[in-house]
Amino acid sequence: EGNPYTWWVGKANEKHYYWGGSGPGIQKCACGIERNCTDPKYYCNCDADYKQWRKDTGMLSYKEHLPVSQVVVGDLDRPGSEAKVSVGPVRCQGDRNYWNAASFVTSSSYLHFSTFQGETSADISFYFKTSASDGVFLENLGNTDFIKLELKSATEVSFSFDVGNGPVEIVVRSPNQLNDDQWHRVNAERNVKQASLQVDQLPLEVRKAPTEGHTRLELYSQLYVGAAGGQRGFLGCIRSLRMNGVTLDLEERAKVTPGVKPGCSGHCTSYGMYCANGGKCVEKYNGYSCDCSKTAYDGPFCIKDVGAFFEEGMWLRYNFHSPGTSMKDLVSRTLLSSADPEITAPDLNLNKEELSFSFSTTKSPCVLLYISSYTPDFMAVLVKPSGSLQIRYSLGGTKEPFNIDIDHRNMANGQPHTVNVTRNGRDIVLQLDHYPPTSYSLPATSDIQFNSPKALFLGKVIEIGKIDQDIYKYNTPGFTGCLSRVQFNQIAPLKAALRPTNASSHVHIQGELVESNCGASPLTIPPMSAATDPWHLDSASADFPYNGQAIGDGVNRNSAIIGGVIAVVIFTILCTLVFLIRYMFRHKGTYHTNEAKGAESAESADAAIMNNDPNFTETIDESKKEWLI
Numbered sequence: 001e002g003n004p005y006t007w008w009v010g011k012a013n014e015k016h017y018y019w020g021g022s023g024p025g026i027q028k029c030a031c032g033i034e035r036n037c038t039d040p041k042y043y044c045n046c047d048a049d050y051k052q053w054r055k056d057t058g059m060l061s062y063k064e065h066l067p068v069s070q071v072v073v074g075d076l077d078r079p080g081s082e083a084k085v086s087v088g089p090v091r092c093q094g095d096r097n098y099w100n101a102a103s104f105v106t107s108s109s110y111l112h113f114s115t116f117q118g119e120t121s122a123d124i125s126f127y128f129k130t131s132a133s134d135g136v137f138l139e140n141l142g143n144t145d146f147i148k149l150e151l152k153s154a155t156e157v158s159f160s161f162d163v164g165n166g167p168v169e170i171v172v173r174s175p176n177q178l179n180d181d182q183w184h185r186v187n188a189e190r191n192v193k194q195a196s197l198q199v200d201q202l203p204l205e206v207r208k209a210p211t212e213g214h215t216r217l218e219l220y221s222q223l224y225v226g227a228a229g230g231q232r233g234f235l236g237c238i239r240s241l242r243m244n245g246v247t248l249d250l251e252e253r254a255k256v257t258p259g260v261k262p263g264c265s266g267h268c269t270s271y272g273m274y275c276a277n278g279g280k281c282v283e284k285y286n287g288y289s290c291d292c293s294k295t296a297y298d299g300p301f302c303i304k305d306v307g308a309f310f311e312e313g314m315w316l317r318y319n320f321h322s323p324g325t326s327m328k329d330l331v332s333r334t335l336l337s338s339a340d341p342e343i344t345a346p347d348l349n350l351n352k353e354e355l356s357f358s359f360s361t362t363k364s365p366c367v368l369l370y371i372s373s374y375t376p377d378f379m380a381v382l383v384k385p386s387g388s389l390q391i392r393y394s395l396g397g398t399k400e401p402f403n404i405d406i407d408h409r410n411m412a413n414g415q416p417h418t419v420n421v422t423r424n425g426r427d428i429v430l431q432l433d434h435y436p437p438t439s440y441s442l443p444a445t446s447d448i449q450f451n452s453p454k455a456l457f458l459g460k461v462i463e464i465g466k467i468d469q470d471i472y473k474y475n476t477p478g479f480t481g482c483l484s485r486v487q488f489n490q491i492a493p494l495k496a497a498l499r500p501t502n503a504s505s506h507v508h509i510q511g512e513l514v515e516s517n518c519g520a521s522p523l524t525i526p527p528m529s530a531a532t533d534p535w536h537l538d539s540a541s542a543d544f545p546y547n548g549q550a551i552g553d554g555v556n557r558n559s560a561i562i563g564g565v566i567a568v569v570i571f572t573i574l575c576t577l578v579f580l581i582r583y584m585f586r587h588k589g590t591y592h593t594n595e596a597k598g599a600e601s602a603e604s605a606d607a608a609i610m611n612n613d614p615n616f617t618e619t620i621d622e623s624k625k626e627w628l629i
Helices: 030-034 250-254 268-274 327-331 469-474 493-498 502-506 555-584 605-612 614-623
Strands: 007-009 070-072 101-104 111-113 122-129 135-141 146-153 156-162 168-173 184-190 194-199 205-208 223-225 236-243 260-262 280-284 287-291 307-310 315-319 352-361 366-373 378-383 389-394 402-406 417-424 427-432 438-441 453-458 481-488 507-510
Touching: 101 250, 111 250, 122 135, 122 146, 135 236, 146 184, 156 184, 156 194, 168 194, 168 205, 223 236, 236 250, 250 260, 268 280, 268 287, 307 493, 315 493, 352 366, 352 378, 366 469, 366 481, 378 469, 389 417, 389 427, 402 427, 453 481, 453 493, 481 493, 493 502, 493 507, 502 507
Parallel strands: none
Antiparallel strands: 007 070, 101 236, 101 260, 111 223, 122 184, 122 236, 135 146, 135 223, 146 156, 156 168, 184 194, 194 205, 280 287, 307 481, 315 453, 315 507, 352 417, 352 481, 366 378, 366 453, 378 389, 389 402, 417 427, 427 438
């Protein structure tokens, strides 16, 4: 039940904490399921921490999570601690009909098949997954008889029929939601003695048949799958539909049926890449949506910047820990975690960070961003008096903070700029705008852990205790300009302030925060330097880039204008003369035609051509074919 040090990443780029022989949502290995681990206190053999090698192995068989794309192994920093990991190949096996599936994208869509022949015995089984709360799985009608399976509510599946003795309904109620977009199995049976219904591994519901009365189920209409009789149809996927041992080919019928799609791969397989900036694709049965909650972006595809304009003296503070959390509570935990990553406080000691944001300003110096801690550790991004950018780390172990200075550019030029900083241990990678990333390293004596982060400040630092002297100087009067898409690890402080979420309680604002997209578009083309810019003039006497003398001021400039006017007048006169000459000679000239000889005696023009051209006659005689041209 703790926070795992090790996990693997599957198909949807999600972390999974279960291992071979276990299942989704269970943080155990195979020995934990079978209760035969090396140390019975733990659920994996490797957790025993013995000096001898121990192994956990098994099959990962949950198809929706495969293949394995990455394995992350932690807890290796202790002396003598080692790990070996091997991932075997992906193997696919089974009956194709087991995955014969159809997706119903509208509540009125359905598939129809021939009448179900189940007079004395009916055995129906299938799998479904949906996010809808109700809908008809299938129905077949007679004059008064019928058979129907439906999702009555988010927790109820119903099997109803009538063989002439009146309607009978069997309902299975699940303690968990069935519209969780996961596969659920339904198995319904009916014979002359009893009827039963089972959903997943829930208890079987049985209803005895009456000792007297009708026993034959007489049906006449077609079998409808997905909807029936004007009732609300099923929205979602149905697969492996078997009726009395025969698997219905849902995929083939879905190919020619509007509103139904073959298979159940989902829209995210084809369009998931359009969810940008870390947005997660969420399946819907008439499309898909992008979940941007873990990003600093907004909009349908997580590409809309969430930014704000900061006036002078304004600031924002994001507390990593919930209000009222004491230091004693923090020390008692190794990791600070939450079910909602958006309000997750960082680890108590960070070995790595990812920071990204965009800003624009015309004033310097200023503090763009500052991360404080319950210790002297801090991280800051500053604009120095010269307008250049500085990244400042203080993690302990050195007398002075470690500074990264970018002196070759003036960042206080009013243009939007993007900053991306990634630290992993001692290694730091910095990227500005669209320039190539640059790598740096913390000094050998520096600590590599950011201890006990406390709060993130934007615009100005309002913190109790000692503050770095330069940051104190840059802190007045404060940042003026735009900040947008600010993200520190999985925390988006500006978005939390501007979009009401569970994380909004962590935010405190001084001043009026006004949303703005003023930092939306960083420069995509780097400015050309003076050395390579052919139109850059260092002084008034600079030469133009051609062989010739520059035109001076005063008289020379006027002469150039007069010469241009004269050239235009001469060009106009020439055009007028050409027009007059063409007009005068319009009615003069001769013409000549190449008429076929013998045209005078021919009955028509076509006959004259045929008589005069021997090739034409020979072609007709040889081929005896008619051509229409």
